[in-house]
Amino acid sequence: MRQLRALWIRLVSAGRGGNDDFDAEIESHVAMHVEDGMRAGLSAEEARRKALILLGGAEQTRQVYRERRGLPWLESLLRDLRYSGRSLWKNPGITGIAILSIALGIGANATIFSMVSRFVLRPAPVGNPSMLLSIHTWEQGDNCCNAFSLPAYNDLRDQATSFSGVAAYYELIPASISGSGEPARVWGQAVTANFFDVAEMPMTLGRGFTSSDARVPAVVLSTQLWRRRFASDKQIVGKPITLSGKLFTIVGIAPATFHGIDQILDTQFWIPLGVAAELVPNLPPPGSREYHWLSVIGRLRPGVSRSEAATELNALARRFAVAYPKTDQKNSFVFEQAGSLPPRERDAVLLFLSALSLVVLLLLAIAGTNVANLLFARAAAREREMAVRLALGATRARLRGQLLFESLMLGLGGGAAGVLLSLWATRALSAVHLPAPVPLDVSVGVDWRTLLYAFALSVACGLLLGLAPAWAGSRPELARALKGEDALARPGRRWNLRSLLVTAQIAMSIVLLSVTGLFLRSLRSAANIDIGFRHQGLLLLSVDPRLNGYTPQQTSQFLAQLRERVKALPGVDAAVTTDVALLSGGNRSDGFTVTGHSAKDSSSTSTDLYMVTRGYFEAVGTPRLSGRDFGGEVANGPKTAIVNKAFVDRVFGGTNPIGQRVTGGGTTYEIIGVAGNAKSRTLGEATRPILYRSLDQNLGDDPSLSGYTLVTHTAGNPAALAEPIRRQVHAIDPAMAIFNEETMEEHIRSAFFLPNIAAALFGVFGFIGLVLAVVGLYGVMSYSVSRRTREIGIRVAMGAQPGAVERLVLRQGLVLTLIGVALGWPVAWIASRFAGSFLYGIQPHDAITFSVVPLLLIAIALTACWFPARRAASVDPMRALRME
Amino acid sequence: MGGKTDVWQGTLALMVLKTLQMIGPQHGYGLARRIEQTSGDLLELNYGTLYPALLKLEQEGYIRSRWGVSDNNRKAKFYELTKAGERRVSKAAAEWEQTTEILARFLSPAEEA
Numbered sequence: 003m004r005q006l007r008a009l010w011i012r013l014v015s016a017g018r019g020g021n022d023d024f025d026a027e028i029e030s031h032v033a034m035h036v037e038d039g040m041r042a043g044l045s046a047e048e049a050r051r052k053a054l055i056l057l058g059g060a061e062q063t064r065q066v067y068r069e070r071r072g073l074p075w076l077e078s079l080l081r082d083l084r085y086s087g088r089s090l091w092k093n094p095g096i097t098g099i100a101i102l103s104i105a106l107g108i109g110a111n112a113t114i115f116s117m118v119s120r121f122v123l124r125p126a127p128v129g130n131p132s133m134l135l136s137i138h139t140w141e142q143g144d145n146c147c148n149a150f151s152l153p154a155y156n157d158l159r160d161q162a163t164s165f166s167g168v169a170a171y172y173e174l175i176p177a178s179i180s181g182s183g184e185p186a187r188v189w190g191q192a193v194t195a196n197f198f199d200v201a202e203m204p205m206t207l208g209r210g211f212t213s214s215d216a217r218v219p220a221v222v223l224s225t226q227l228w229r230r231r232f233a234s235d236k237q238i239v240g241k242p243i244t245l246s247g248k249l250f251t252i253v254g255i256a257p258a259t260f261h262g263i264d265q266i267l268d269t270q271f272w273i274p275l276g277v278a279a280e281l282v283p284n285l286p287p288p289g290s291r292e293y294h295w296l297s298v299i300g301r302l303r304p305g306v307s308r309s310e311a312a313t314e315l316n317a318l319a320r321r322f323a324v325a326y327p328k329t330d331q332k333n334s335f336v337f338e339q340a341g342s343l344p345p346r347e348r349d350a351v352l353l354f355l356s357a358l359s360l361v362v363l364l365l366l367a368i369a370g371t372n373v374a375n376l377l378f379a380r381a382a383a384r385e386r387e388m389a390v391r392l393a394l395g396a397t398r399a400r401l402r403g404q405l406l407f408e409s410l411m412l413g414l415g416g417g418a419a420g421v422l423l424s425l426w427a428t429r430a431l432s433a434v435h436l437p438a439p440v441p442l443d444v445s446v447g448v449d450w451r452t453l454l455y456a457f458a459l460s461v462a463c464g465l466l467l468g469l470a471p472a473w474a475g476s477r478p479e480l481a482r483a484l485k486g487e488d489a490l491a492r493p494g495r496r497w498n499l500r501s502l503l504v505t506a507q508i509a510m511s512i513v514l515l516s517v518t519g520l521f522l523r524s525l526r527s528a529a530n531i532d533i534g535f536r537h538q539g540l541l542l543l544s545v546d547p548r549l550n551g552y553t554p555q556q557t558s559q560f561l562a563q564l565r566e567r568v569k570a571l572p573g574v575d576a577a578v579t580t581d582v583a584l585l586s587g588g589n590r591s592d593g594f595t596v597t598g599h600s601a602k603d604s605s606s607t608s609t610d611l612y613m614v615t616r617g618y619f620e621a622v623g624t625p626r627l628s629g630r631d632f633g634g635e636v637a638n639g640p641k642t643a644i645v646n647k648a649f650v651d652r653v654f655g656g657t658n659p660i661g662q663r664v665t666g667g668g669t670t671y672e673i674i675g676v677a678g679n680a681k682s683r684t685l686g687e688a689t690r691p692i693l694y695r696s697l698d699q700n701l702g703d704d705p706s707l708s709g710y711t712l713v714t715h716t717a718g719n720p721a722a723l724a725e726p727i728r729r730q731v732h733a734i735d736p737a738m739a740i741f742n743e744e745t746m747e748e749h750i751r752s753a754f755f756l757p758n759i760a761a762a763l764f765g766v767f768g769f770i771g772l773v774l775a776v777v778g779l780y781g782v783m784s785y786s787v788s789r790r791t792r793e794i795g796i797r798v799a800m801g802a803q804p805g806a807v808e809r810l811v812l813r814q815g816l817v818l819t820l821i822g823v824a825l826g827w828p829v830a831w832i833a834s835r836f837a838g839s840f841l842y843g844i845q846p847h848d849a850i851t852f853s854v855v856p857l858l859l860i861a862i863a864l865t866a867c868w869f870p871a872r873r874a875a876s877v878d879p880m881r882a883l884r885m886e
Numbered sequence: 887m888g889g890k891t892d893v894w895q896g897t898l899a900l901m902v903l904k905t906l907q908m909i910g911p912q913h914g915y916g917l918a919r920r921i922e923q924t925s926g927d928l929l930e931l932n933y934g935t936l937y938p939a940l941l942k943l944e945q946e947g948y949i950r951s952r953w954g955v956s957d958n959n960r961k962a963k964f965y966e967l968t969k970a971g972e973r974r975v976s977k978a979a980a981e982w983e984q985t986t987e988i989l990a991r992f993l994s995p996a997e998e999a
Contacts, residue, residue, distance in 0.1 A: 004970075008945035023963075024937070027914060030962045031933070034915040037958060058934030070938040 012073050024067055028060055082400075086408040096380060097412065100373045104416025104463060106770055107366030109423030112448065112456040114358045116428050119451040120444075121266075121351060126341025127259040129202025133302045134340040135311070136263065137168075139294065142332040147345045149173075149294040152286075154322070154330070158298065161318055164311035165300040167200035169193065173267065173297055175281050176707065177245040178549040178739035179231065185739040187546065187709075188227060189441055190245075190271035191262060192278035198222070198254075200301045201263065208239035208254030217276035221250040225258035227270040245271070246549040247737075248280045261443050263299055263340050268443040281549075291329040299340050311337070357517070358763060360833065364514040365771045366463065371507045372778035374467050377409060378499065379785055381471040405472035406465065413464020421456050424448055434759065470499055501818055504783060504863075508822025509829070511775035511859055516830035518768025519851040525761035528754065534680025535584065536623030539575075540746035541720035542583050543727055545738050546709030554637075554702035560734060561697070561710055565615070567730040568714055574723065576621035576715040579697055581613040581706035583713070583746075584622075584680055585753035590704075594666035594693065596653060607652045609645075609666060610682040610690055613697040613706065619644075619677055621715045622746075629660045629675030635696040642696060643671035647679050649691035664693070671695060685753055711742065720745045776862055783866030787811055794875055804875035808868070815867035816860075823856045830855075898931075898939050900982065903948060903975045906967045911954075913962035914940060940965060948974050 032053050039049025057063055068074075090097045125131035138147030139154065150158070150170060159168040171193040179188050198210025206225055221243060223232075232238055242249050250273065262269035279285050286293030302311060315335040322330040336345075343351055381388075388401055425448050432445035545564075547557040561579045568577040581590075593606030616632045619625070627647065635642060643664070650659050659673045671693065682690045697710070714723055724743055731738050744752075751758075790811070797807055834847060901921050906912060909920060917940075918933050943949045948971035954964040967975070 004946040004948075007947055008942065011945045026961070027937070027963045030913070030956075030960055031915045033960060034913075034956065034958070034962070035933075038919075056933050058932045063934035063937060066934065066938045067941060070941050 009073075012071065013076070015072050024064065028057070028063065032057065032060070082404045082407050083411075086404060086411055090408060090411060093380070096376055100376055100412045101416045101419060103369040103373050103774060104366075104413060104460070105419035105423060106774070107362075107369035108417045108420025108456055108459055108463070109427065110362040110365050110420075110767055110770065111359075111459055112421055112424035112452050113427040113431070114355070114362045115455045116424065116446045116448050116452040117431075118355050118359065119449055119455075120446045121343060122355065123451055124265065124341070124449075125339065126263055126265060127257070127261075128263070128340065129204070131341060132339065133304075134201065134263075135300050135302060135308075135337040136340045136342065137298045137300050137315070137335055137337045138345065140334050140336050142334070147336055150296045150298050151291045151294055151329075152288045152296060153291050155296050155298055157322060158300075158318065158335075161321075162300065162311075162314060164303055164306045164314045166303045167196055168298060168300040169197040169200040170275065170296040170298045171197060171263070171272075172275060172278055172282075172295060173264070174269075175273075175278065176546065176549060176709070177271070177281050178247075178546070178737075179227075180244050180737055180739075185737050186231075187549070187739040187741045188270040189268070190221075190273060190281075191269050192275045192282075193272050194275050197272070197299075198256075200299060202301070203256065203260060205254040206257050207236070208252070210254055211272075211274055215253070215274050218274065219248065219250045219277050219280065220253045220274060221245065222254045222256055222272040223252060224256050224261060224270045226261075228255045245273075246281055247551040263297070264344065265341050266344075266442050266444060268441040270441075291326055300337070308337075354760070357833075358767075361514060361517055361764060361767050361771070364510050365767055365774070366459070368507060368510050368514065368771055368774050368778060370463055370467055371503055371510070372774055372781065373412065374470060375500070375503055375778065375781060375785065377412075377467060377471040378503075381405070382789075402472045406468040409468025409471070410461065410464035413460045413462075413467060416463070417456055417460025420460070421448060421453065424452070424456070434755070500785075500789075504779070504818045505822040505825065507775065507779050508819055508859055508863065509826030511771070511779065512823060512826030512856060513830040513833060514771040515768065515775070515855045515859070516827075516851055517833055518764045518771065519855055520834055520848055521761050521764035522768065523848055523851055525758070525765070528685055528761075531681070531685050533585065533685070533750065534624055534678055535746075537747050537750055539716050539718075539720055540622065541714045541716070541723050541727070542711050542742065542744050542746060542749055543714070543724070543731075543740060544709045544711045544742040545731060545740055546706075547735070547738065548705055549709075549739070550735065550737055554705065557701055557705075557710070558698045561615075561712075563734055564712060564730060567733070568712065568727055571723065571726050571730070573716045573718045574714055575717060576617055578618040578621045578713050579615045580618060580711050580713060581697065581701075582708050583711050583742075583749060584612070584682055585685070585750060586683075586708075590706075592667035594649075594653060594664050594691070597663035597665045597670050606666070607649070607691055609649060610692050611667075612692060612694050613700050614644075614694050615697050618694070618713070621713055624680050625678040627676045627678060628658075629673070631675060632696045635699040637699055637702050639699070641669060641671045641699060642674045644675040644677055644694045645673055646677050646692040646694075648689045649693060650676055652691050666693070681753075709741065713746075775859070779859070779862055780866040783815060783863055784870045787815070787867055787870040788873075791870075794871070795880075798875060799880075807875045808871045811871035812864060812867050815863055819860050819863040823860065827852075827856060898935065899943060900975075900978050902936075902939060902943065902965075903967065903971055904979065906949065906965060907972065907975050911964045911966040913954075913956060913964050915962070916956075917965065943971070947971075 032050070035053035035056070036046065036049045039052055040046060042049075044052065054060060126134065128134055137150075137158070139150055140146045141148060152170075155168070155170045159170075162168060171191045173191060175190050175192055176187055177190060178185050193211070195211045195213050195216040198205070203210060205222070207228075208222075210222060211220060223238075223243075228234060228238065235241075238252050239254065241252050243252055244250075256272070261267065273281070286295050300311075302308070315337070319330070319334045323333060338345070342348070391401060392398065428446045428448055432447065545560075547560045548554075552560060565577045565579060568574055590611040591608055592611060594609045595606045614632070619631065626644070629644065632642065632644070645653075645659065645664075650656060653659070653664065654662065659676065662673050663670050664673065665671075677692075677694065679689045680692065681687060682692055701710075712727070714720065714727065716723055728740055728743075731740055794807055794811070797810075798804060831847065831852070834852075901924075902917060905917055905920050905924065912920065914936055915933075918931055918936050922929055922931055940949070940951075944951060944965075948968060949965050950968055951963050951965050954962060956962045
């Protein structure tokens with residue numbers, strides 16, 4: 003404690019001047035000593051001498067006293083800091099450019115890392131997340147991973163001893179919520195009664211479910227829904243709420259951070275699994291082991307390791323395989339920490355994030371090279387100052403430390419500015435609407451992990467940047483530097499630091515620009531993709547009458563009535579209904595075979611299924627190539643279908659399919675027509691086979707969980723139709739929730755989301771990279787040539803022709819450039835292979851990108867050499883010699 | 887041996903505290919002389935090391951200082967023990983006694999036998 007007190011006092015008095023007090027004390031000490039000495043008979047002079055000897059020298063004593071009073075190392079540190087700050091301040095241009103370059107680099111890295119932090123590193127918002135596992139089933143030979151059947155979950159829960167609790171949930175349930183305000187559609191989950199206990203989730207208000215709730219219509223709301231629909235009513239627990247026309251009692255409000263175990267789905271309510279059938283009419287039969295529909299989480303028992311749990315799960319899988327050979331034979335269990343990326347998407351997300359991380363790290367490296375070059379140039383300009391300080395007795399270590407300090411301050415300054423940039427960038431990213439039929443929460447922000455990362459990067463950046471200039475700058479050749487000559491250019495050395503910088507710069511620029519070039523080319527070609535239907539004049543608007551308790555027949559009638567009313571609106575050319583609009587990311591699909599041929603030709607064709615009404619193709623602008631349109635289908639009559647050209651090519655080898663029968667998903671359809679191809683799920687897909695079936699004929703036995711979409715065509719502005727159509731919907735049923743209301747242009751724009759966001763991110767970073775690379779390359783090249791003005795002067799004075807000198811400099815620049823290209827090009831080639839899965843309509847080894855980028859960089863490098871070389875060669879040799 | 891001994895590292899602080907306890911408030915010069923006298927002039931005290939030691943004790947809160955006037959009517963800085971200093975003296979003195987006793991047993995083991 004006493005030491006701490008002393009340290010505090012020293013810290014406070016560090017850096018303060020004022021030796022007056024101690025001077026007075028010493029003075030009085032000496033005076034008393036002299037008096038004593040004189041009293042003992044010494045002369046005044048002798049007494050004073052003796053007193054000073056015994057004191058050990060007044061100045062030395064003062065020095066020791068000073069060191070004890072403050073903290074000497076801290077003081078010299080502060081002095082160095084002040085000095086560094088001053089010298090940075092004196093060169094606002096260089097400092098500004100350096101900080102801006104680093105800020106761009108760190109900002110880009112912090113932004114991308116905030117995505118990594120959000121999607122890869124952040125644990126689930128549950129209690130003790132490291133002990134909570136998501137468990138999946140995995141059938142051999144199939145893609146990982148699948149959900150559980152209800153009996154399989156029950157077996158696991160009852161038999162696994164590694165877990166203190168195992169809970170299950172059904173991932174996505176749509177419901178319309180009414181009450182005060184316009185009805186809205188929200189998404190929830192059905193969970194086992196122990197779900198919130200296993201998740202160790204304390205409620206914001208009320209409680210989670212207990213075992214007595216298992217078959218009770220109780221509901222837990224998300225904080226967000228509670229705020230939005232109920233104005234944060236503190237008395238809400240115990241009140242009833244209507245979900246899709248069914249009464250539920252609110253028992254609790256989940257914490258604001260919790261949107262489900264999965265951190266991407268945006269879940270708004272939770273109901274007990276036992277009452278899920280109230281909201282989901284076509285729930286799988288509970289006793290069946292064949293339907294995999296439940297996600298499972300397990301809380302590890304304390305003291306049980308993950309490998310022990312894995313061993314037990316393997317043993318259980320073998321036991322179930324013996325007990326249920328029909329369904330569980332090839333099954334095994336896998337798990338990962340709950341809240342991790344879903345296994346199916348993990349690889350794609352990780353690949354995307356690593357590609358972006360590579361790009362931004364390169365960006366930072368290029369920015370860093372620029373700044374290193376700037377600092378290096380400044381170190382050269384300051385070598386006289388360094389030489390003088392060395393000559394006056396400063397140690398090299400001190401000078402080095404000080405130069406490092408300067409670059410560290412640049413790094414931290416740039417880092418701070420970069421974090422500000424990334425605050426803005428993450429907000430912009432979070433504002434992007436993700437196109438998906440279900441609500442997703444993909445907001446990103448600068449969290450503590452990102453801050454830590456940015457700080458570490460800034461420090462590393464500052465130190466690396468300063469290392470070379472500090473090393474070189476603190477050891478000028480004294481004699482030459484004091485004379486004002488170039489003391490850093492060591493004669494006779496062919497490879498100096500600057501050549502290294504040039505080569506590295508070119509190599510990194512090649513990689514960065516090739517990768518971004520690919521993405522930008524891909525965006526251009528994505529814009530030219532033929533989607534197979536019209537962009538303009540269409541309005542989409544979805545309803546789900548089933549959620550309001552409509553029977554299939556009533557739903558069919560409602561939709562027909564709505565179409566009639568909308569068709570009667572002024573300006574409307576056509577109004578048709580489909581289940582899900584094309585380009586919504588995916589819908590129903592089944593494997594199809596030609597009926598009767600199935601024995602001979604067993605390979606089935608995976609086909610996307612859509613339900614449409616008569617006139618759909620004319621309304622959306624997809625051509626009907628042959629056969630007839632739907633019309634007059636009845637629910638229990640023979641099923642008919644219209645297929646697209648890709649289906650005909652794939653299943654019938656291009657022969658006329660009209661009148662043929664195909665079977666898929668247990669249903670046989672007669673083909674009555676053929677339509678043109680259209681993009682079904684995503685823009686980037688290879689054209690898929692599509693089978694359109696009659697909406698009225700199929701919504702009974704195969705209802706759409708995503709609702710039904712009214713597609714309205716008008717010659718005018720489709721957005722203007724939204725309000726009149728909403729009124730027509732509510733005129734038929736005021737309680738009907740309307741969702742996914744958008745024009746086709748907006749819908750397609752959101753389908754462009756992935757290529758757009760990828761191209762935007764790569765484009766922005768690529769452009770910054772290009773500017774930095776061009777500026778930096780030019781700077782590095784022209785600076786290193788201009789340092790040779792004197793040498794060029796000598797060559798010219800000795801009789802060299804200016805043209806020959808220019809060629810010499812250009813040749814040397816070209817050699818460096820080619821080495822850089824030779825190093826960077828193969829890396830870019832390999833890197834682009836990984837980017838392949840995000841590219842639309844171009845090959846990863848796109849010839850144009852891979853030839854234009856190197857040529858561009860070579861041109862820049864040569865231009866950067868040529869101007870200063872020409873200038874140097876054209877000046878009067880005498881002036882060139884005197885210049886330095 | 888004979889002659890004068892340098893002050894051992896760490897013992898000066900205890901000497902200062904003990905002296906202050908004995909004679910009350912005193913200035914630096916007086917303290918130095920007093921320490922030398924107490925040692926029977928066996929110690930050679932470098933007066934220059936006394937002041938940093940005083941400063942350290944003051945920073946640690948064992949002593950405090952104020953300006954006053956000496957016997958010879960000279961302005962001088964006087965040091966005196968604080969409460970913490972009093973406690974420190976008794977504790978450190980006891981520790982020293984124990985240490986020296988233990989060491990004495992090692993240095994003349996014959997007496998034990």
